[in-house]
Amino acid sequence: MKITRQRHKGFLRYQLQQYGVGYLFILPWAIGFCMLIAIPLGWSLFMSFNKVVPSQGGFKYNFIGLQNFKDAFVKDNVFPIQLIEYVQEMLIMIPVIVIFSLLVSLLLNQSFPGRFLFRAVFFLPVIFATGQVLTELFSQNAGKIPFLDQYDLEPVIRSYVGQEFAKPILSVLNKTIIVLWYSGVQILIYIAGYQTIPKSVYEAIRIDGASPWDSFWKITLPAMVPFISLNALYTIVDLFTFPLNPVLEHVKNNMFKPDTGYGYATALAWIYFAIIFVLLALVLWMFNRSTKRRGDGR
Known part of the structure; x- marks a missing residue:
């Protein structure tokens, strides 16, 4: 002992x-x-199981179990529709931003005059596109590119993808400018990832006669898998906390309604958080699995 x-x-x-x-x-x-963070999160979870009623000197809590969560899908006619539509839109926009930032970072990683200025141009929207700025721009219809109306693409998209998928795709195309605004951090992460690849590897594969296309698929892309997963996680969190998010707006509006209040609003927020958490866990699982496969292949 x-x-x-x-x-x-x-x-x-x-x-x-x-x-x-x-x-x-x-x-x-x-x-x-x-x-x-931990204490407010625990308190909000507690409120989601209660009917929170304002009273003299504070709030009165009446335990109702899972009733708030049931009401979110049974009685609320707005929340499920907004949630499904916004998730569909984000599932399209997230890979678009990740792939777009990867392609732009490949260009910005090349050696050319004024490279620093071009990198700064792509990062500037991260600094200026705050919540209030985005709200003002979209209220003035300055946040979208009107190419859909100019080239009459909406009927073409509806005929090819169907009515169910046309709405989220059109919504993403109407927010094309957001792809530019929300790619600055991802581009910098990719550029930092390129610096981790030794130049001797590219020199060796070039001596073996590989083309730039081959070096991208055999060297660059496999080395960038951890950075792609990082950017996917960052983009999910960034877009699901978008200032003009209709789901968050619905949650905020229910906080001050007398028939719903803080208890119901926190239940909606926890449902929304659960969906985000599942997406994050799914992305981590997919990239961890691909990394293990690559390691076993070696």
């Missing part, structure tokens, strides 16, 4: 020596996370 305790103490002492400094660095973040 004494030997076991001594080994346990020695192991704890070794762990503290190895990782103690790291634990001290993350301690302020852990305290802030518990106080500013």
